[in-house]
Amino acid sequence: MSSAKRVARNTSLLTIGQIINYGEGAIYAILVARYLGAQGLGILNFGLALTAVFGILASFGLTGLTTREVAKDRGLANKYVANLIPMLVLLALVAIGLIVTLVNAIGYSQQTIYVVYILSIGIIVSTLSSLLLAIFQAFEQLEFQSVFLVINSVVGLCGAVIAIQLHLNVVAFALFSLLTSGVGLAYVYRTYVRRFLVPRLEADFTFWKSVLTEAWPMAATATSVIIYFRIDVVMISVIQGTTAVGFYSVAYTLSEASTVVPSMLLASLFPVLSRLHQASVTSFRDTCAQSMRYLLYLALPMAFFVTLWAKPIISLLFGAVFDPSVAALQILIWAAAIMYITMVLGTAFIATNLQKLNMKLTFISVAINIGLNLLLIPKYSYYGASFATVATEGFGLVSSLFFLGRYGYALGLPRASLPPFFGLFVIVAISALLLLENIPLILMTIIDLVAYATVIYKFGLNRQDKQLILSLLKSSREAKAKT
Numbered sequence: 303m304s305s306a307k308r309v310a311r312n313t314s315l316l317t318i319g320q321i322i323n324y325g326e327g328a329i330y331a332i333l334v335a336r337y338l339g340a341q342g343l344g345i346l347n348f349g350l351a352l353t354a355v356f357g358i359l360a361s362f363g364l365t366g367l368t369t370r371e372v373a374k375d376r377g378l379a380n381k382y383v384a385n386l387i388p389m390l391v392l393l394a395l396v397a398i399g400l401i402v403t404l405v406n407a408i409g410y411s412q413q414t415i416y417v418v419y420i421l422s423i424g425i426i427v428s429t430l431s432s433l434l435l436a437i438f439q440a441f442e443q444l445e446f447q448s449v450f451l452v453i454n455s456v457v458g459l460c461g462a463v464i465a466i467q468l469h470l471n472v473v474a475f476a477l478f479s480l481l482t483s484g485v486g487l488a489y490v491y492r493t494y495v496r497r498f499l500v501p502r503l504e505a506d507f508t509f510w511k512s513v514l515t516e517a518w519p520m521a522a523t524a525t526s527v528i529i530y531f532r533i534d535v536v537m538i539s540v541i542q543g544t545t546a547v548g549f550y551s552v553a554y555t556l557s558e559a560s561t562v563v564p565s566m567l568l569a570s571l572f573p574v575l576s577r578l579h580q581a582s583v584t585s586f587r588d589t590c591a592q593s594m595r596y597l598l599y600l601a602l603p604m605a606f607f608v609t610l611w612a613k614p615i616i617s618l619l620f621g622a623v624f625d626p627s628v629a630a631l632q633i634l635i636w637a638a639a640i641m642y643i644t645m646v647l648g649t650a651f652i653a654t655n656l657q658k659l660n661m662k663l664t665f666i667s668v669a670i671n672i673g674l675n676l677l678l679i680p681k682y683s684y685y686g687a688s689f690a691t692v693a694t695e696g697f698g699l700v701s702s703l704f705f706l707g708r709y710g711y712a713l714g715l716p717r718a719s720l721p722p723f724f725g726l727f728v729i730v731a732i733s734a735l736l737l738l739e740n741i742p743l744i745l746m747t748i749i750d751l752v753a754y755a756t757v758i759y760k761f762g763l764n765r766q767d768k769q770l771i772l773s774l775l776k777s778s779r780e781a782k783a784k785t
Contacts (some may be wrong), residue, residue: 311628326455332619334475340548340624342472347546347551349417349476351535352401357425358528360397361390363521365429366652367401367513372440373577379437383494384504385513386433390575394426408540413473413564420476427483434490437498442574446493448720453489458482519657526664530694532688537675543684550684552620553630557638560604562643564597568649575653583710586653591713591769594646598719599762601642602726607747608635610733614743633688640695643715647702652709659705667698721762725754 322593372776383606401422407413419719431450438446461478468474535554576600578586588737612631616624636639651660671694680684703715 340545344544344547351532353421355396360394363517365432367517368436417476424483472569519661552627555632595718601639605639637692725757
């Protein structure tokens with residue numbers, strides 16, 4: 303119960319920070335989309351996607367390894383920071399060299415190349431920030447990551463407003479993005495020095511070799527994941543052009559924003575799972591299963607309501623010019639729903655030291671995704687890319703559950719999924735009837751929420767779940783009373 307409270311606290315802090323981040327990020331996206339249009343937005347998001355792919359390659363899985371190992375032995379924190387700072391800088395420089403070679407070889411416009419050059423410098427900054435944040439995560443001090451998110455969103459939004467007021471072009475937005483990363487790193491470094499000490503850089507090559515050997519499966523997996531999540535943007539830019547990237551990016555950004563809760567939960571849960579696996583396989587398995595069940599309860603209604611509200615959301619936020627993004631959002635949001643579960647499974651693979659198996663499964667997923675994109679994008683543009691994402695997520699879910707079960711970590715998803723799928727069936731049926739009667743969407747949503755919550759409470763929550771919820775609510779009230 304104490305672990306649950308600690309995870310709930312950290313998840314709440316991160317979620318608050320991420321909600322603020324996404325809120326201001328949404329305002330940023332709206333302003334930038336309306337100002338730059340589909341083509342300018344496409345150039346900026348292409349640059350962000352490309353540098354994200356190579357940025358993950360530059361981090362080489364070392365930040366995830368740092369969190370896992372320092373969570374087990376906090377005395378290793380300074381050793382990891384001292385050695386990984388120079389390692390990450392060297393890896394980032396290699397990544398930047400590869401980016402420069404690639405964009406010049408493909409022959410993008412000069413403006414696009416400038417944007418990519420500027421954003422690629424941010425790889426160095428972001429990898430160093432991620433390393434220091436990994437230490438805070440290992441110590442379960444996630445309030446600093448929450449503040450980091452807020453600072454990034456505030457600085458980024460201010461930069462966008464300045465660029466718009468001065469009537470600057472897309473290159474200026476890239477410069478402000480780099481500035482935002484620099485401010486975030488300054489905050490994280492200052493906080494790290496105050497909480498711990500000034501890092502003294504080391505070059506312990508024996509240590510370097512050991513961590514690289516241990517981290518490379520995570521690096522391969524992370525690189526594959528980011529390729530999977532960003533290669534569609536690169537492929538759309540090559541096959542359909544940057545305007546299509548702009549339409550796709552609006553839908554993708556909104557679907558990605560919907561994963562804030564599982565992302566924050568898993569960031570809080572990862573160090574706990576790493577310790578639990580050492581102490582008790584049964585407790586580890588039960589915690590994973592319980593987390594997966596709760597997230598599934600949230601995922602299905604979230605995807606359904608976004609599908610229902612997709613056109614009003616996009617029209618309100620981005621204007622009628624981005625109406626082509628509506629169908630893409632209605633498809634992509636179901637991939638996001640599947641991700642609520644696959645995030646738990648991916649964390650379980652790492653916590654159980656099955657990262658090599660996870661790497662192989664990720665490679666297969668990437669191959670499937672690239673193949674589907676090559677098949678679908680030429681004919682269906684970004685709608686085809688959306689379908690490819692859903693299909694690949696579905697494969698990842700099924701394969702991950704199968705192999706975790708074979709290694710003794712069966713999580714019981716088929717049985718746990720019965721209440722939420724029944725609840726989904728109920729609200730789909732209710733919505734169909736209400737649509738025939740021309741009931742307003744807002745009233746329909748309220749009725750659906752009440753019906754779904756009733757189904758989950760009646761059939762999806764056991765006594766332990768209810769006790770946990772009551773305990774967390776009691777702790778929340780006590781905390782408010784003290785303040």
